[in-house]
Amino acid sequence: MAGDVGSIPELDQQKYDSDQQVKIICLGDSAVGKSNRPQQLSTYALTLYKHVADVGNKTVAVDFWDTAGQERFQSMHPSYYHKAHACIMVFDVQRKITYKNLANWYKELREYRPEIPCCVVANKIDADLKVTQRSFNFGKKQGLPFYFVSAADGTNVVKMFRDMIKRAVDYKQNPSDFMDEVLQELESFQLEKMEENAEAEDEEQKSDQSTELL
Numbered sequence: 001m002a003g004d005v006g007s008i009p010e011l012d013q014q015k016y017d018s019d020q021q022v023k024i025i026c027l028g029d030s031a032v033g034k035s036n037r038p039q040q041l042s043t044y045a046l047t048l049y050k051h052v053a054d055v056g057n058k059t060v061a062v063d064f065w066d067t068a069g070q071e072r073f074q075s076m077h078p079s080y081y082h083k084a085h086a087c088i089m090v091f092d093v094q095r096k097i098t099y100k101n102l103a104n105w106y107k108e109l110r111e112y113r114p115e116i117p118c119c120v121v122a123n124k125i126d127a128d129l130k131v132t133q134r135s136f137n138f139g140k141k142q143g144l145p146f147y148f149v150s151a152a153d154g155t156n157v158v159k160m161f162r163d164m165i166k167r168a169v170d171y172k173q174n175p176s177d178f179m180d181e182v183l184q185e186l187e188s189f190q191l192e193k194m195e196e197n198a199e200a201e202d203e204e205q206k207s208d209q210s211t212e213l214l
């Protein structure tokens with residue numbers, strides 16, 4: 001990831017405080033199919049996939065954050081988790097190790113974002129449909145929703161993304177994380193202040209106008 005992310009406008013994370021913006025991160029080992037890109041080499045690049053979704057009567061801009069070759073890092077850069085509203089954890093049904101490693105990803109996620117909605121995605125089911133008979137219990141205890149998916153043929157992909165976008169938006173409106181609550185309070189306080197200032201200016205203008213009229 002770039003060193004000074006603050007200088008890249010796309011990576012200005014303040015925008016995620018706004019009601020119309022959510023950030024969803026993808027976690028999981030390399031080559032599990034997080035980006036569904038046919039590629040031989042992993043890169044260390046950070047990719048943002050932008051999507052616009054209608055949730056209820058609101059239009060929200062969704063940024064999906066994705067990095068490549070994640071298990072090569074000991075851990076992810078904290079800014080990857082910063083202000084994330086939901087997390088999609090992916091493993092490859094054909095590679096057991098990628099399932100085992102979910103525990104590590106989940107542990108790290110919860111260090112940074114203790115409360116955000118998260119789900120477990122079993123990808124590449126097209127390679128062996130019998131896997132859908134198997135049970136993958138990781139996440140059950142924590143109540144994480146589970147999806148059998150094929151990024152290659154599209155099975156369940158839209159449903160999973162829709163559910164997660166909705167959960168990210170719900171979380172944003174009702175954060176159960178203490179720091180998020182403080183941030184939201186601050187934001188509405190600032191909005192009130194701005195409204196008050198605007199009203200005060202209005203009043204001033206009115207009285208200016210009335211003086212002119214006199």
Ligand SMILES: Nc1nc2c(ncn2[C@@H]2O[C@H](COP(=O)(O)OP(=O)(O)OP(=O)(O)O)[C@@H](O)[C@H]2O)c(=O)[nH]1
Nearest residue numbers: 030031032033034035036037042068069124151152
């Ligand atoms: N059969 C099958 N192959 C898939 C599926 N999704 C991804 N792949 C293949 O799996 C390989 C890895 O996919 P990527 O999307 O690059 O995986 P990634 O998790 O983004 O990997 P990194 O970027 O290295 O972290 C590619 O060859 C994809 O074509 C799927 O649903 N089914």
Ligand SMILES: [Mg+2]
Nearest residue numbers: 034035067068
């Ligand atoms: Mg990738």
